[in-house]
Amino acid sequence: MNDPHRGTRAMAEVRARFGSVHEQIDGRRFAGKLLLFVLLVVAGAILVRHGSVWSIACGVILLGLMYAHALELQHEALHSIGFRGRRANVVAGVLLGIPMLTSFSAYRAAHMRHHRYLGTPDNHEYFDYGDQYGHAERTRARTVLAWVYRFSMISLYRQFLVDTVRLASGRPVPGEKPATVRDIRRDHLLITAVLGTAVTVSVATGSTFAVWAWLVPVLLVAGPVHAAVELPEHYRCETGTTDVFRNTRTIRSNRLMAWYTNGNNFHVEHHLMPSLPIARLSRLHQITAPRALHFHRTYRDFYRSLRTPRSRAPLAGPQAEYDTPQ
Incomplete structure (x- = not known):
């Protein structure tokens, strides 16, 4: 059976595992x-x-x-x-x-x-x-x-x-x-x-x-x-649910793009903990990766996926195309 509270519990569990977000912000960065x-x-x-x-x-x-x-x-x-x-x-x-x-x-x-x-x-x-x-x-x-x-x-x-x-x-x-x-x-x-x-x-x-x-x-x-940077954040996600793991997309990408987008590529993580300093999003990603439904390795992969009609588009979940970083 579908559990309407499953997403809420999953988000609470990840937040608890990651710990407190009330840490000192490094303004020098x-x-x-x-x-x-x-x-x-x-x-x-x-x-x-x-x-x-x-x-x-x-x-x-x-x-x-x-x-x-x-x-x-x-x-x-x-x-x-x-x-x-x-x-x-x-x-x-x-x-x-x-x-x-x-x-x-x-x-x-x-x-x-x-x-x-x-x-x-x-x-x-x-x-x-x-x-x-x-x-x-x-x-x-x-x-x-x-x-x-x-x-x-x-x-x-x-x-x-x-x-x-x-x-x-x-x-x-x-x-x-x-x-x-x-x-x-x-x-x-x-x-x-x-x-x-x-x-x-x-x-x-x-x-x-x-x-x-x-x-x-x-x-x-x-x-x-x-517009191109913002498009992947929620595009073709399940925006009718409040479950962050279903209504938001993360793109792992590379260090250059992570810098250029200022960590916005880790968008599931950002919506899960909006007050978390940007530098810590990649660490949170290690915990959220197995749960995120919408995920792509690169921005190029995401834009290539748009060629596939929504009715035939495969789910871009981590189970199929992501190895959780150590």
């Missing part, structure tokens, strides 16, 4: 991530400024990759597990959201609700991709349009404009408390100030640097890459 991010952004800006076609192309790609990576770092900050102090996490998170016009406070509020309500009708994510979890049946043409919509990140930029106008006119943000609205307004004021300054300087000097160092990387690289 997160500071190191931020420093590397800044250095790579500077390197990308220098490449764009160099002027040759190949240099600009390499700079655009590097900057786009870093802007998408910034949202993964922002995700750590919004869980308050980057630095020990709340204020430091907020400052870092707000700044990290500027490149992709992402309000730290709006993202945090929506994301915490996502963790709370995943597997229920109240679950809604901050980044809207339309068919969020791949459950809709579409014609081939509508499927292509759905993928274009997802990877273009049009919804993010449209929502930024809508919220900016709403906040500028003094109207509340639906579903958010007054204190949260004030924080969202602060984020939008900062982002629009930076955006306005970039546009003003560009027009005044006749420079296209902001276009090649910000606009083009965001539209052509950062948006699609971010």
Whole structure:
């Protein structure tokens, strides 16, 4: 017989085996991530400024990759597990959201609700991709349009404009408390100030640097890459259950991707213990691996699996394709 409480007991058992999550957060590790991010952004800006076609192309790609990576770092900050102090996490998170016009406070509020309500009708994510979890049946043409919509990140930029106008006119943000609205307004004021300054300087000097160092990387690289990184988290999982081992996917991948996604590849583990420092997710994975229903060795394996219709897609559980690390 199916036990409706089996998933809950399994999650409680894993948490108990792994021990307390109330340990000291190593802010130096997160500071190191931020420093590397800044250095790579500077390197990308220098490449764009160099002027040759190949240099600009390499700079655009590097900057786009870093802007998408910034949202993964922002995700750590919004869980308050980057630095020990709340204020430091907020400052870092707000700044990290500027490149992709992402309000730290709006993202945090929506994301915490996502963790709370995943597997229920109240679950809604901050980044809207339309068919969020791949459950809709579409014609081939509508499927292509759905993928274009997802990877273009049009919804993010449209929502930024809508919220900016709403906040500028003094109207509340639906579903958010007054204190949260004030924080969202602060984020939008900062982002629009930076955006306005970039546009003003560009027009005044006749420079296209902001276009090649910000606009083009965001539209052509950062948006699609971010959508690609987020897609596997719950796509085609059993999002009608609150069992984390069934409604979320983990991808083991390699050290480079684990760094780039900032541990988000271990997504089952993250949803199981959202307050766990990112550095410990790989250790938790050793315990969760035998239980996770949706698992892939690499991101390439996951995207290859999308070619298989859902009705014929094999379960990607660890029993078939994973050897628990020692």
